[in-house]
Amino acid sequence: MLIEKTTLVSHSFKRSALKNKETDAESDFTTTTSRSCSYPLEETERRTFKTKEGKAITAHQWAVYDFVRTIPVGKVTTYKVVCSALGAGSPRSVGTALRNNPFAPFVPCHRVIASTGYIGGFFGEWNSPTNHAQRKQVQRKIELLNQEGVEFTDKGYLMGGKEIIWQETN
DNA sequence: GCCATGGCTAGTA
DNA sequence: GCCATGGCTAGTA
Numbered sequence: 001m002l003i004e005k006t007t008l009v010s011h012s013f014k015r016s017a018l019k020n021k022e023t024d025a026e027s028d029f030t031t032t033t034s035r036s037c038s039y040p041l042e043e044t045e046r047r048t049f050k051t052k053e054g055k056a057i058t059a060h061q062w063a064v065y066d067f068v069r070t071i072p073v074g075k076v077t078t079y080k081v082v083c084s085a086l087g088a089g090s091p092r093s094v095g096t097a098l099r100n101n102p103f104a105p106f107v108p109c110h111r112v113i114a115s116t117g118y119i120g121g122f123f124g125e126w127n128s129p130t131n132h133a134q135r136k137q138v139q140r141k142i143e144l145l146n147q148e149g150v151e152f153t154d155k156g157y158l159m160g161g162k163e164i165i166w167q168e169t170n
Numbered sequence: 171g172c173c174a175t176g177g178c179t180a181g182t183a
Numbered sequence: 184g185c186c187a188t189g190g191c192t193a194g195t196a
């Protein structure tokens with residue numbers, strides 16, 4: 001079989017969050033979470049893969065997803081670590097790949113933060129560290145990480161030591 | 171091809 | 184400054 005079949009475990013989202021009017025991205029995310037997801041591993045499958053918007057995924061994006069998949073629960077990594085580990089791309093190209101991640105949360109893009117320890121962005125939203133106005137998606141990213149035991153300050157910075165930053169390739 | 175656009179970062183101040 | 188994408192031409196066939 002060319003495809004790794006994976007049934008995603010439903011996260012226990014807070015009812016209050018689900019009750020609120022959901023943005024498109026949010027409802028997509030929720031739907032994806034409760035469904036099973038096929039993550040193609042074979043080159044041929046990957047070349048023909050189309051997102052539900054009909055878009056293809058580039059080789060670089062697949063490489064980013066493969067790496068991000070290996071980040072364990074309870075850890076995070078940074079955009080910089082990802083591109084260094086790949087030996088290609090830039091922190092920005094990693095961010096671009098992740099904002100379009102069609103495999104969330106199987107590919108746990110919420111576990112990638114800025115190298116300063118700042119929470120960074122989520123599905124196209126970005127909180128400025130200098131003016132930390134909470135955006136809804138980013139709030140959600142923090143909630144997801146909290147559920148995994150990773151905590152952030154009220155200014156949006158990672159709490160705890162460097163050991164929380166995942167560096168390995170598996 | 172060209173050019174603008176980012177979920178960034180290193181290096182100043 | 185970085186560099187992969189994506190939208191758009193221009194130029195070929």
